[in-house]
Amino acid sequence: MAIEISDISKQFGKTQVLRGIDLSIMDRELVALLGPSGSGKTTLLRIIAGLEWPDAGQLVVAGEDWMQLGAKDRRIGFVFQSYALFPHMTVRENLAFGLTVRPKAQRPSAAQITSRVDELLTLLQIDTLGERYPAQLSGGQRQRVALGRALAIEPRVLLLDEPFGALDAAIRRDLRRWLREVHERTGSTTIFVTHDQEEAFELADRVVVMEQGRIAQIGTADQIHDHPATPFVARFMGAVIELPVTLRAGRAELKGVDTSALPRRPLGDGPATLFLAPDQVALEADPASPFLVTAVSSTGKLLRVTLEAPGLPVVDLDLPRLQARGVAVGQNFRLRPLAGAVFSAPRSASPAGLIEMTPVKENIA
Numbered sequence: 001m002a003i004e005i006s007d008i009s010k011q012f013g014k015t016q017v018l019r020g021i022d023l024s025i026m027d028r029e030l031v032a033l034l035g036p037s038g039s040g041k042t043t044l045l046r047i048i049a050g051l052e053w054p055d056a057g058q059l060v061v062a063g064e065d066w067m068q069l070g071a072k073d074r075r076i077g078f079v080f081q082s083y084a085l086f087p088h089m090t091v092r093e094n095l096a097f098g099l100t101v102r103p104k105a106q107r108p109s110a111a112q113i114t115s116r117v118d119e120l121l122t123l124l125q126i127d128t129l130g131e132r133y134p135a136q137l138s139g140g141q142r143q144r145v146a147l148g149r150a151l152a153i154e155p156r157v158l159l160l161d162e163p164f165g166a167l168d169a170a171i172r173r174d175l176r177r178w179l180r181e182v183h184e185r186t187g188s189t190t191i192f193v194t195h196d197q198e199e200a201f202e203l204a205d206r207v208v209v210m211e212q213g214r215i216a217q218i219g220t221a222d223q224i225h226d227h228p229a230t231p232f233v234a235r236f237m238g239a240v241i242e243l244p245v246t247l248r249a250g251r252a253e254l255k256g257v258d259t260s261a262l263p264r265r266p267l268g269d270g271p272a273t274l275f276l277a278p279d280q281v282a283l284e285a286d287p288a289s290p291f292l293v294t295a296v297s298s299t300g301k302l303l304r305v306t307l308e309a310p311g312l313p314v315v316d317l318d319l320p321r322l323q324a325r326g327v328a329v330g331q332n333f334r335l336r337p338l339a340g341a342v343f344s345a346p347r348s349a350s351p352a353g354l355i356e357m358t359p360v361k362e363n364i365a
C-alpha cells in the first residue's frame, strides 16, 4: 500500500508537534522514522494508525482517503514497545485474538484461524511456545508474539513504535534481521519509529529524520550519512565536532586541519562550519599545528584524544589504539578528516556562544 502524507500538522495544547509533514511511502517499503525524543515520530505514527487526528493535512493510502476512516477500518498492524500481550491468554490465543474478534461476516472459520496461527508460529520461529503464557516468555519472544499478533490480521500497513526498545543489544540485532525477513515475506508497507540510528539504517529502505515536528531529511543510510542536509542532521549523525573554517574554491581551510581527503564542493567562498565525527579524523604529527594534545584516555576499544587550539572549541577524537600509537600529551598534531560536512555559516555568535547557520544544499562528504 502506497502512503501519501501531505501537509500534516498537529498541535497538543500550545505545543506544535507536527509542522506540515509531507511524506510519500511506496508500496512494500520499509521506512524508519528517526529523531530525538519529542520530534513527533510517535504522533505521526498514531495519526497513520487513526489513534490520533491531525489538525490539518491529508492521508491517502492506496488511493483511499484515510481521514474518512476510523482506526478499526484501516486494517493496520500496530506494535508498541511494551509488548501489550494479553497475560491470561496463551501465545496461540494471543495470535488468534485479532481474527476471533472480527465481525461474524468477516471472521475466518475456527479451522482457518488455527491454520493461520500455525503459519505465524512458524514464521515467528516460536513453534514450540504456542501453549505458553506471556509471563513464561523472554522479552524477545514476547515481542515476536506481539508482532505476530499484529501480522495475524494481514495488515495493509504495519506500524511499529520502538518495537525493540526494551530489549538488550544482542536480541535487538537478531530481531532486526528477523523483522526484515518477515517484512519481505509478508510484503506489507512498514513504518517503524526508533531513535537508534543503527537500527534505522540497518533495517529501513529509507530513513526519515525528524526534527521538532518537521522532516529534516529523507534518504538512504548512505545519503544521510554522507550528505546530511542540515547542521542538525550532521550533528544527529554523530558529527559533533564543529570547527569554524573558511571556504575557498570549495575547500574548507583552517590552520592545523588538512582537508585534502574531503572532496571539493561548489560552495561560495567565505566563513563556514566544518562538522566532523570523532572517529572520522586521523592525526599527523606536526609541530607547526596549533592543535595540542591535552589529554589521552581509554574508552575500552578506542582512545579518546583531546586537542586544544587557541580560539577554537576543544576537539575530542576517538581513535583506534593502533592509530593513536605515539600520540601523547604535550605534542602538536594536524587533523586530517576522512569525512565531514560543511555548511556555509554567516555566523552571528549569540550570547550563549551558539552559532546560527544558514544551511546550504551542498556539503562535503
Ligand SMILES: Nc1ncnc2c1ncn2[C@@H]1O[C@H](COP(=O)(O)OP(=O)(O)OP(=O)(O)O)[C@@H](O)[C@H]1O
Pocket: 012, 013, 015, 017, 035, 036, 037, 038, 039, 040, 041, 042, 043, 044, 193, 195
Ligand atoms: N496526548 C498528548 N498530549 C499532549 N502532548 C503530547 C501528547 N502526545 C505527545 N505530546 C507531546 O508531543 C511532542 C511529540 O511527542 P511524540 O511522542 O510524537 O515524540 P517522539 O518523537 O515520538 O518522542 P519519543 O522518542 O520520546 O517517543 C512531545 O513534546 C510530547 O510531549
